[in-house]
Amino acid sequence: MPDLTIRTMQPEELTIAIEWARNEGWNPGLDDAKLFYNADPFGFFVAELEGEIVAVGSAVRYDAQFAFCGLYIVAPKHRGKGYGLALTKHRLAYCGDRNIGIDGVLDNVEIYKRVGYRPYYQNKRFQKRATAQTVSSKTHDIKQSHIAEIIDYDRQCFPAKRDTFLKGWLQQSQGKSVCVIENGEVRGYAVRRQCVEGHKVGPLFADTKEVAAQLFSALQQDIAGEVIILDVPESNPFAVELALNEDMEVVFATSRMYQRGLPDIAHHKVFGITTFELG
Template sequence: MYNYYQKTKHHMNDFIIRKLNRDEMKTAIAWADKEGWNPGVHDEECFYNADPNGFFALLVNDKIVSIISAVKYDNNYGFIGFYIVDPEHRGKGYGIAIWQKAMEYLNGKVIGLDGVPEQVENYKKSGFVYAHRNITYKGISKTTSVVKQLKDLNSNDFSMIKNFDIKYMPDTRDSFLKCWLSQDDSHIIGIEENGKLRAYGKIRKCYEGYKIGPVFAETDELASSIFYGLQNKIPETSEFTIDIPEGNEFSLNMAKSCSMEYFFETARMYKGEIKKLPINNIYGITTYELG
């Protein structure tokens, strides 16, 4: 059985690594916001539901100084996120210690992460291989007419969305998805044809503005309808972002055509082999924190 508690002597300080509890997820979200990652205002519940055992804190003198998530998907995949050390405690080895705990927890699984570019070489030392960039674009929403018939979706559409979602993800993520589809201050829309889902996307309220993600679609035309349809769900001239895999040229050009500007980027990396994902049909990823 995995031991969540570890006490070790390091740099003349005792530290303890343990699971984050549900209430402490507020700390993880606040730290992510402080780093400029702009999480959703209600993300903590869905993130925690994805894997309540997969969030860790490193404490010194009962104070949290480092956090990380190592979320297990339903089968053979996991994702590392929320890897943050309090700026006052960086350079003391706490980041390495909690990183090792996350890797131990996901041992035996294929692992993904979105890392800042300057850490790519360090992640390679742990066996991760660079896949591609994910690029955040920021812009101002505009109300537009949408040609395709859009349908509002929610948790009642779980089975249909799950069967579509898995085409664009390395693994199923039922617990997360059930919460994600009923999250407050968010809108989910899709396009159905002949009783079959062909595209869907979500926009949610964040600490600053709104964020689109994911956008999965079978064609560029469908993706465009979802992209503009989601903007219609929020007040006009609202600030919003979308995180786009660099291999999807249509989505990158669509963002630029809306006068969206480059804001941030990460390096998507994997340890182990995942199935080949259809990047040309992934117009926006779900989150940087959970993949």
């Protein structure tokens, strides 16, 4: 193998990774580059060969115990040469002893097993045309005053606290964030972001399927007729039921895999994951 250099991605180079994702048909969000970077500025990498970027990938370290790898793409003309494996080993080393998660392409599950990942369930991408719906009076747009409580709620459903990332994610310019408040307490929240095609909802975290449905309705009301996408964990049967009740269809799936076991979170409250790239 010619000399391969693996280095930390510069902020402006993240747009290259997002463009590659677009070319792969992953339909990234319009603001994903800057928003992803907030999760871990040192967790994005390129593999470079004689000045040419041949592979990209992320390894976001959320805290001392948990990390998530994603955005892994090898340039088509350089596939099958070992560059991707070299980049993967570098990312795993960056994560250290943390439990690491990925959303692996189903065709590559056996490959991921060889580097220590174990599959636990599938995340299925559901899609439909949004419809105008009645919005519950308990549903509110997320304001600055809600953010601290949203961050606390999020920790029930995600394996690490992710304050910096969430502050940007909740307030992205081409998106919408809503929460349900009952008796003065947050019962769930959801974020919608505009993508190359349509809109993706994620996360969608809620105490019950009724609250989840209220949130999902609120995120459709102003984009009726446009494509809306929800990445649903099969580990929560009520989440699958929600998507089917909305007449959504499965268009893609990944295998959620971890290196050190299934995280101890409120899986029954996860109706839609945040992203395939960041967990």
